[in-house]
Amino acid sequence: DVKVTQSSRYLVKRTGEKVFLECVQDMDHENMFWYRQDPGLGLRLIYFSYDVKMKEKGDIPEGYSVSREKKERFSLILESASTNQTSMYLCASSPLRGAKGSYEQYFGPGTRLTVT
Amino acid sequence: GENVEQHPSTLSVQEGDSAVIKCTYSDSASNYFPWYKQELGKGPQLIIDIRSNVGEKKDQRIAVTLNKTAKHFSLHITETQPEDSAVYFCAASRSGGGNKLTFGTGTQLKVEL
Numbered sequence: 160d161v162k163v164t165q166s167s168r169y170l171v172k173r174t175g176e177k178v179f180l181e182c183v184q185d186m187d188h189e190n191m192f193w194y195r196q197d198p199g200l201g202l203r204l205i206y207f208s209y210d211v212k213m214k215e216k217g218d219i220p221e222g223y224s225v226s227r228e229k230k231e232r233f234s235l236i237l238e239s240a241s242t243n244q245t246s247m248y249l250c251a252s253s254p255l256r257g258a259k260g261s262y263e264q265y266f267g268p269g270t271r272l273t274v275t
Numbered sequence: 276g277e278n279v280e281q282h283p284s285t286l287s288v289q290e291g292d293s294a295v296i297k298c299t300y301s302d303s304a305s306n307y308f309p310w311y312k313q314e315l316g317k318g319p320q321l322i323i324d325i326r327s328n329v330g331e332k333k334d335q336r337i338a339v340t341l342n343k344t345a346k347h348f349s350l351h352i353t354e355t356q357p358e359d360s361a362v363y364f365c366a367a368s369r370s371g372g373g374n375k376l377t378f379g380t381g382t383q384l385k386v387e388l
Contacts, residue, residue: 163318190374199284201364201380202319209374217375218276249318253374262307262374266318 163267171273178237182250189255191233196247240274247271277302279367281379296382298365299347305367308348313362355386
């Protein structure tokens, strides 16, 4: 089974702190993604990476950065946390091309971040 | 960019009834349409997907239909069971776009006994 793990289930940080969210996948997937999930807004893509050291902005990259130094690990960084970044953060991974042309993304359980 | 709209936001059905969730997309180049189910406390999980060269796909009690002309697709769940209660997300993607998905806003489905 594909396993995507996230470093924390719950996290509480103060405004202005630098926050690191870590994600690790064990299936040698090329693609990795960071989303935030908010009620009524669905899942919105923050950043994604299709290879080591490669990254592309998603739909809402402002206030975030990412790092992918190893294929299995994708980190989301909040340079200076703000209260409007309180949210559920979901990491996902997918193969470049799966079986039968599937582009299935495998999600971690999420990190609920509260910024006070 | 792509925009995906999803309706309804909440849906309550009696056990054994059918449930239908509808999505529309804006980018005519999108050609891959997955549906994800998110149970409480878990990440979303793919339940079914369809490509644009297919009009309908079934997997046991779930089916997805796609109307490319109208740019909408729907999820149908028959004989609903309590374990179908969850949040469902539709999504759209261009193949080759780095597997980048644009998600709808989600539907909270509640199956009542």
